[in-house]
Amino acid sequence: MNRLHARYPFLEAAREAVATQAVDLATVVAEDRAVVDRARERVVRALEDGEVGDPRRDPRTELLSYPVARVLVSLAGERVLVRRYARAEAATAHERFTADFADTTELKSVETTGVGLDDLLAEFDLTGAVREVDGGYRVGVGAYLRLSADLWGDEWRLVNRALADGEVPVEEGELLTLLREAVRERVADGLPFDVPEPIAAAxxxxxxxxxxxxxDLDLTREIDTVVPELFPPCMKALLDSIQRGEHLPHHSRFAITAFLASIGMETDEIVELYRVNSSFGEEMTRYQTDHIRGETSPTEYSPPSCATMQSYGDCVNKDDLCERIPHPMAYYEKRLDDADEDDLDDWREAVADDET
Ligand code: SF4
Known part of the structure; x- marks a missing residue:
């Protein structure tokens, strides 16, 4: 167990170091409070701060706290925690390897406590998929699509990249972001898992x-009220288009679906709301909705801000309130706040009444 393993505990070599030392996790959690405390800190800091806190000086404590933290995440049994934890470990790793790379004149391996770009590419089987060209990098399109799948933002869309010969050009900082995604994928892999009883009890x-x-953090959505008449104009327009059976570009479908998920609608309810027109594409809607809600992906997406909606041409029919808010969710919250609660007819209750 060396400092490199403690600094990057998700590395295969770190896992092997723990395995070859025949570390018995049941004994560790029962007898080594320092490891458990650091493990709990990793998870709590991930939840509250989006990173995993400062490393302990003792590499053994630091390294072993990683598998124990994974046990704690599994025991808590919440998908949102898996996502937050994986994101935080990846953010911390990103900060560390960015610092390691900056410690060298070029992006090559550094001393034993640091990691080099080549090492990380090899770790994630990306050596053959990434090459350096003219101060930037080219990433094979398959690897690019996989690693950028959960990065939301115009710049990551393939249509905005000069794809050539099956390769996507990226800048150095973007390559490091893709590596962060590789770490996140690795950390989330296999979580949550079944924890043996003696370890769970300890x-x-x-x-x-x-x-x-x-x-306490109450990460579940707060709004949970569906009153389409109070939707922001952009979302009303998108919903109308879907209900008329019009084909919407991906970004527009994403925006309205993420909005509906964010106000508390389940996948079945979104499908139902879209169903007014028979040609809305149920299968696609289910797939996309589950993905956006984080059911089939590691990320729970939020609807785009007004600025993003504007850049896509999805901001339409603006009214006075639009001038005072930065986000369609803020618009809807304000409309709900201003409405008399007795007058709020939740669409879902109306549908349920119709069915009885
Ligand atoms: S300003 Fe915002 S809320 Fe209003 S229509 Fe545009 S995107 Fe929607």
Whole structure:
């Protein structure tokens, strides 16, 4: 167990170091409070700050805290925690390897405590998919699509890239972002898993503390009210288009679907709301909705801001309130706040009434 493993505990070599030392996790969690404390800190900091906190000086404690943190995430049993934890470990790794790379005159391996670009590319089987060209990089389109799948933003869309000969040009900072995604994928892989009983019992208090922190943060959506008449004009227009059976570009479908998911609608309800017209494409809607809601992807997406909606041409029919808010969700919240609660007819209740 060396400092490199402690700094990058998701590396295959770090996992092997733990395995070859025949570390028995049940004994560690029962007897080594320092490891468990650091593991709990990793998870709590991930939840609250989006990173995993400062490393302990002792490499053994630091390294072992990673598998124990994965156990804690599994015991808490919330998908949102898996996503946040993986994102935080990846953000911390990104910060560290960016610093490691900056420590060298070129992006090559550095001393034993740091990692080089070549090392990371090899770690994620990307050596053959990435090459350096004229101060930038070319990434094979397959690897690019996989690693950028959960990066939301115009610049990551393939149509905005000068794809040539099956390769996508990226700048150095973008390559590091793609590597961060590779780390996130690695960390999330296999989580949550079934935890053996003796380990679960030893960690129950720590897992409970994490569940309480999760509950305090209340990461579930707050709004949970569906009143289409109060939707922002952009979302009303997109919903109308879908209900008329018009074909919408991907960004528009994404915007309205993420909006509906964010106000508390389940996949079945979104499908139902779209169904006014029979040709809306149920299968595609289900797939996309599950993805956006984070059911089939590691990320729970938020609807785009007004600025992004404008850049896509999806901001239409602006009214007075639009001048005062930065986000369609803010628009809807304000409309709901201003409405008399007794007058709010939730669309879902109206549908349920119709069916009885
Ligand atoms: S300003 Fe914002 S809320 Fe209003 S229509 Fe445009 S995108 Fe929608």
């Amino acid at each position: 960690l129950e208090d720590d897992a409970e503390e994490i569940r309480e922190r999760l509950a």
